[in-house]
Amino acid sequence: MFSPIHDDQGHPKGLADIAFADLSQLRDLDEGYALEFKRNFSPTVQKKLPKIIASFANSAGGWLVIGIADDDHTLCPVPRLAADYSQIIGELCRRHITPAPRFDARFIADPDNPDLGVVVIQVLEGDFPPYIADGVVDVREGSTSGPAASAALVELYGKATRRKLEVADFCRRTVFYAAPQTPLFNLYMFRMGRRVTEAPSRDEVMQHAQAMGEAFRRQGLACRTHHAHDSLIFSVPTRDDPRIPHSAIELFGDESIKLSVPAVLVGPGDYERAVDGLGLTAARPDSTEDTSRGGLRIMSAADTLARVTQMAAILDRYVRERGLTWRQYAVAYELENLAGVILWSDEPLYLSYVRERGPLFCATTDCLSRVRYLDDGAHDSFRARQFAGSHFFEACGLPLGSPDPRDNDLVDTLLRGAHGASR
Known part of the structure; x- marks a missing residue:
């Protein structure tokens, strides 16, 4: 995206990297399609802010600088306020702009005077326009904002439709597993704002790979890196067959991410104990080495959840390492080959729950959850680890946010049981 500020090598600077001395570069720039100046933060300017921000979001994004004179571009620092400027502007947008x-x-x-400064606002191109400010759809017209014509409105709605299709297409990605019908819990993290046509440079790809490798190392896991035609796949190797990863993270050029975690099915030694503990009358497997053939598929709650949350924690580390924010992402989870897999835990509360209500299991065929868009202000504290852990239980049939305290107690108990479980 365009930035009005550049470093010594001529590379555009992001908002977080701009220093006060950099603002001198703005003297040589005129207001235009992606840049606007305001001398002060007066009530008149505050009234215009939603219209300006919405017009940038409906166009290609842009920058609004408060504390620079509109006419001669001289520096006119504004006072530091008791409240944070971003909070004030955010409240103005929430009250006047939809979405x-x-x-x-x-x-x-x-x-030299920390009580004075300049407010720099970076508006990103909107993913789901039109953005309506006080009932009007404004777009950029040269260096000003104005109501969109009918043709522009059609294009804005078309942009939103195309974006939804991009998200849907992304959520159909598949990571290869050699074992057929491997039961998987998948997380899709689609990065908003970037366009799929924006191919990253080789240097950017290397930076992404190094950051992901560092996230694995900090989590105490080794990984192999595989190069696909449009992504990098980081898999945790297993000893027996290098084609069968413990889990895998697929990282795309725009930093969208897919996490695939195979469920941990109980082995021959635990299968009989699980069947008896669950009170099931199940056909015994034909082979002591294959508990899924002729019997039930039973998943270890502790081991699978430990694996899911450990791998999701890598995503949180990667986002921090890269200086990203989860608010830039759309999120969904998917059950793949998990239909009918029964949840097993030897926690006394779970065994009591089973006797009263029956065992938990995935009662649906392969499905994708609804997509959650994290930039709506309701997900400021989002973490991939917590999301993955809680929705793992939702996938197994335990309602999230249940009014029944036993449901919530069971979730807490199973989460504690997963702590320290083998990965």
């Missing part, structure tokens, strides 16, 4: 646009704002203080 809420994605933006970031910084107060860049004057090092």
Whole structure:
């Protein structure tokens, strides 16, 4: 995306990297399609802000700088307020713009007088336009904002439709597993804002790979890196067959991510105990080495959840390492080959729950959850690890947010049981 500020090598700077001294570069720039100046933060300017921000979101994104004169581009620092500028601007957007646009704002203080500074607002191109400010759809027209014509409105709705199709297509990605019908719990993290046509440079790909490798190392896991035509696949190797990964993370050029975690099915030694503990009358397997043939598929709650949350924690580490935010992502989970797999735990509360209500199991064929868009202001504390852990139980038939305290107690108990389980 366009940035009005560049480093010594001419590379565009992101908002987080802009220093007060960099603002001198703005003197040589004119207002235009992606840049606008305001001298102060007066009530009149605050009233115009939603219209300006919405117009940037409906166009290609842009930058609004408060504390730069509109006419001669001289520096006119504004006072630091008791409240954070981003909070004030965010509240203005929530009250006046539908849906809420994605933006970031910084107060860049004057090092010689920290009580004064310049407010820089970066508005990202909207993924689901039109963004409506006080009942009007505005777009950029040169250096100003104005109501969209009918043809522009059609294009805005078309952009939103295309974006939804991109998300849907991404959620059909598949990672190879040599064992047929491997039961998988998948997480899809689609990064919004970037376009699939934006191919990353070789240097960017290397930076992504290094950050993901570091996330694996910090989590204490080895990984193999496989190069696909449009992605990198990081898999945790197993000893027996290098084609059968413990789990895999697929990383795309735009930093969208897919996590695939195979369920841990109980082995021959635990199968009989699980069947008896669950009170099931099940056909015994034909082979002591294959508990899924002729018998039930039973999944270890502790081991599978431990694997899911450990791998999801790598995603959280990667996002922190890269300086990203989960608010840039759309998230969904998928059950693949998990239909009918029964959840097993020897926790006394689970065994009591089973006797009263029956065992938990995946009671649906392969399915994809609804997509959650994390930029709606309701997911500011989102973490992939917590999301994966809680929705793993939802996939097994335990309702999230149940009014029944026993359901919630069971979730807490199973989460504790997974702590320290073998991965």
